[in-house]
Amino acid sequence: MKSGRRQPDRKQKVxxxxxxxxxxxxxxxxxxxxxxxxxxxxxTREKVLEAVKQTGYVPNRLAGSLASADSNLMGVVIPSxxxxxxxxxLRGIHSALGPTGIQPVVGxxxxxxxxxxxxxxxxxxxxxxxxxxxxxxxxxxxxQMLRNSGVRVAELMDIDSEAIDIAVGxxxxxxxxxxxxxxxxxxxxxxxxxGHDWLSDRRARLRFDGxxxxxxxxxxxxxxxxxxxxxxxxxAGRQALQALLTRTPGIDAVVFSNDDMxxxxxxxxxxxxxxxxxxxxxxxxxxxxxxxxxxQPLSTIRSHxxxxxxxxVEKILETPVQHGAPATINTGYEIVVGATA
Amino acid sequence: MKSGRRQPDRKQKVxxxxxxxxxxxxxxxxxxxxxxxxxxxxxTREKVLEAVKQTGYVPNRLAGSLASADSNLMGVVIPSxxxxxxxxxLRGIHSALGPTGIQPVVGxxxxxxxxxxxxxxxxxxxxxxxxxxxxxxxxxxxxQMLRNSGVRVAELMDIDSEAIDIAVGxxxxxxxxxxxxxxxxxxxxxxxxxGHDWLSDRRARLRFDGxxxxxxxxxxxxxxxxxxxxxxxxxAGRQALQALLTRTPGIDAVVFSNDDMxxxxxxxxxxxxxxxxxxxxxxxxxxxxxxxxxxQPLSTIRSHxxxxxxxxVEKILETPVQHGAPATINTGYEIVVGATA
DNA sequence: CTGTTAGCGCCTTCAA
DNA sequence: TTGAAGGCGCTAACAG
Numbered sequence: 206m207k208s209g210r211r212q213p214d215r216k217q218k219v220x221x222x223x224x225x226x227x228x229x230x231x232x233x234x235x236x237x238x239x240x241x242x243x244x245x246x247x248x249t250r251e252k253v254l255e256a257v258k259q260t261g262y263v264p265n266r267l268a269g270s271l272a273s274a275d276s277n278l279m280g281v282v283i284p285s286x287x288x289x290x291x292x293x294x295l296r297g298i299h300s301a302l303g304p305t306g307i308q309p310v311v312g313x314x315x316x317x318x319x320x321x322x323x324x325x326x327x328x329x330x331x332x333x334x335x336x337x338x339x340x341x342x343x344x345x346x347x348x349q350m351l352r353n354s355g356v357r358v359a360e361l362m363d364i365d366s367e368a369i370d371i372a373v374g375x376x377x378x379x380x381x382x383x384x385x386x387x388x389x390x391x392x393x394x395x396x397x398x399x400g401h402d403w404l405s406d407r408r409a410r411l412r413f414d415g416x417x418x419x420x421x422x423x424x425x426x427x428x429x430x431x432x433x434x435x436x437x438x439x440x441a442g443r444q445a446l447q448a449l450l451t452r453t454p455g456i457d458a459v460v461f462s463n464d465d466m467x468x469x470x471x472x473x474x475x476x477x478x479x480x481x482x483x484x485x486x487x488x489x490x491x492x493x494x495x496x497x498x499x500x501q502p503l504s505t506i507r508s509h510x511x512x513x514x515x516x517x518v519e520k521i522l523e524t525p526v527q528h529g530a531p532a533t534i535n536t537g538y539e540i541v542v543g544a545t546a
Numbered sequence: 547m548k549s550g551r552r553q554p555d556r557k558q559k560v561x562x563x564x565x566x567x568x569x570x571x572x573x574x575x576x577x578x579x580x581x582x583x584x585x586x587x588x589x590t591r592e593k594v595l596e597a598v599k600q601t602g603y604v605p606n607r608l609a610g611s612l613a614s615a616d617s618n619l620m621g622v623v624i625p626s627x628x629x630x631x632x633x634x635x636l637r638g639i640h641s642a643l644g645p646t647g648i649q650p651v652v653g654x655x656x657x658x659x660x661x662x663x664x665x666x667x668x669x670x671x672x673x674x675x676x677x678x679x680x681x682x683x684x685x686x687x688x689x690q691m692l693r694n695s696g697v698r699v700a701e702l703m704d705i706d707s708e709a710i711d712i713a714v715g716x717x718x719x720x721x722x723x724x725x726x727x728x729x730x731x732x733x734x735x736x737x738x739x740x741g742h743d744w745l746s747d748r749r750a751r752l753r754f755d756g757x758x759x760x761x762x763x764x765x766x767x768x769x770x771x772x773x774x775x776x777x778x779x780x781x782a783g784r785q786a787l788q789a790l791l792t793r794t795p796g797i798d799a800v801v802f803s804n805d806d807m808x809x810x811x812x813x814x815x816x817x818x819x820x821x822x823x824x825x826x827x828x829x830x831x832x833x834x835x836x837x838x839x840x841x842q843p844l845s846t847i848r849s850h851x852x853x854x855x856x857x858x859v860e861k862i863l864e865t866p867v868q869h870g871a872p873a874t875i876n877t878g879y880e881i882v883v884g885a886t887a
Numbered sequence: 888c889t890g891t892t893a894g895c896g897c898c899t900t901c902a903a
Numbered sequence: 904t905t906g907a908a909g910g911c912g913c914t915a916a917c918a919g
Contacts (some may be wrong), residue, residue: 273899850906
């Protein structure tokens with residue numbers, strides 16, 4: 206044989222030291238080559254890279270981060286993955302993280318603040334560069350930890366309360382209010398509401414409040430409402446609308462807690478031959494793609510989930526440590542005038 | 547003042563040493579208390595916990611994992627978050643990870659094998675307990691790294707090829723075949739196909755192959771097909787079906803690459819008053835919730851995304867190191883007989 | 888039940 | 904352009 210072909214260690218025992226020995230330089234030199242940091246002659250660099258290839262060396266970031274006190278990890282805490290909304294926020298986060306080499310560590314709270322607290326504690330233990338967390342509902346302990354951590358904290362989706370550090374999102378109260386205005390301007394007067402589990406979805410509740418506010422200012426109020434105990438779903442929306450209309454005939458507009466539910470409402474109307482918009486207006490929230498593909502496009506409000514994730518990361522990377530005053534970034538929303546309202 | 551209230555350090559400089567000093571014991575004792583590992587007297591434990599609270603100590607897992615060579619991190623590599631399918635796999639992963647305290651570190655490849663390679667390299671650097679990765683399409687280097695890492699590797703979704711270590715999923719070829727059989731048995735004979743970007747979705751391609759296989763065995767073949775260049779979406783499905791039917795009248799059954807696309811097809815039929823099932827059969831894939839809420843439930847095949855994620859994690863945690871022979875776990879699928887085929 | 892002694896693998900600081 | 908020494912914060916392996 207030409208040269209003793211060095212088998213890559215199966216046991217993953219290859220460390221900087223091995224690579225250094227093999228290339229006849231010191232550990233720190235190898236380290237410099239690998240991080241592209243500090244001056245290294247082209248010759249040395251090549252020797253080192255060759256050794257890296259030979260050994261199949263994989264750096265150990267646990268050690269690296271410990272030594273340099275800089276982890277390249279970002280904590281992300283979201284309530285759920287069942288709804289397409291949060292994956293879209295995640296997409297935004299990933300898109301902004303992509304170029305940086307920072308990896309997200311994701312936790313799911315299931316809308317439970319105790320779980321959230323544990324999660325935050327455990328994510329903070331990785332000394333992340335920053336923490337992204339959905340919403341403003343945290344235990345005091347969570348808020349404490351987040352403040353004391355010193356790392357940047359972005360609270361996502363919502364801007365209707367004061368942030369720990371920075372909030373990125375939209376006003377859900379405003380969205381609810383504008384929904385009401387939109388429908389009032391189109392002449393609807395007998396309003397129904399179909400929603401899902403409020404205990405867990407504070408933002409749906411805020412939109413509801415905004416809606417009621419708009420109605421009140423016109424001297425109106427909800428005629429009836431139907432709340433589904435559980436997470437939003439198309440089927441839940443469909444059944445809830447049926448229940449609502451059966452119980453209270455004469456309603457001419459129904460606002461849904463989100464598009465999933467609203468699309469269920471549309472399906473009910475299609476199945477029952479209820480003329481959308483003329484017999485009954487339907488209004489959602491989120492602006493999902495599928496709403497626009499319906500036989501009659503859904504009227505709704507588009508939130509900018511992707512942007513929320515992306516913007517949060519961008520802002521946070523601009524300034525790596527918590528400054529004093531909490532800030533708020535409004536990513537806005539827009540009314541999508543479909544054919545159902 | 548009653549007692550010198552010790553301010554938690556803002557700079558997060560609290561380490562085990564501080565806590566140890568404050569509680570008058572050694573570091574290792576604090577460590578034992580915090581990890582609930584090793585015998586500690588109730589007295590000592592309480593002193594320590596008190597000091598932890600006072601200082602607001604947050605453990606540093608980078609250091610802990612480095613010392614114990616055990617990271618409590620799990621690498622997860624998925625192609626995309628745009629389709630609800632992968633978030634559901636993630637949900638399954640989280641649900642199985644929940645009790646263990648292991649945190650997932652997530653990477654998105656955008657269906658790009660080069661990006662996947664970088665991602666795997668960088669995730670491996672965290673010395674994860676295991677790696678979960680979607681599909682079988684990897685570069686040689688990726689496969690190498692994964693093998694040499696020594697950690698368990700689960701390839702998800704698909705079982706139509708040989709695994710590096712363990713594969714958890716279903717046969718997409720089989721699903722396509724069974725789709726064909728189902729439609730043939732119901733008397734459909736003129737088949738169309740509507741699909742999305744194949745270059746990126748190998749599994750959709752496998753289902754297509756299975757479908758063609760079923761048709762061929764009955765002496766039939768596809769009458770026409772329409773491929774959308776891009777990711778699947780409801781609107782794409784709707785428009786593609788329109789194009790297909792315009793170009794080739796007389797088709798009596800259309801198989802879609804997935805439910806998103808198929809639902810678009812259903813919307814087209816609703817808008818055009820095409821009688822589903824009688825004039826035209828529509829068949830999807832995935833078994834999304836929304837399909838069941840349609841005015842006429844979508845006929846489709848239910849894959850078990852959540853179970854795939856959960857099962858993979860469970861299996862992997864059973865045996866922490868790669869054994870010799872690759873294994874395969876079939877999570878199966880089932881035909882959902884709706885009202886569109 | 889508690890403590891001592893050595894690192895884990897890498898990077899910072901300083902010196903050459 | 905390179906290297907030596909020391910330490911990041913924690914935990915295994917032994918003592919006692």
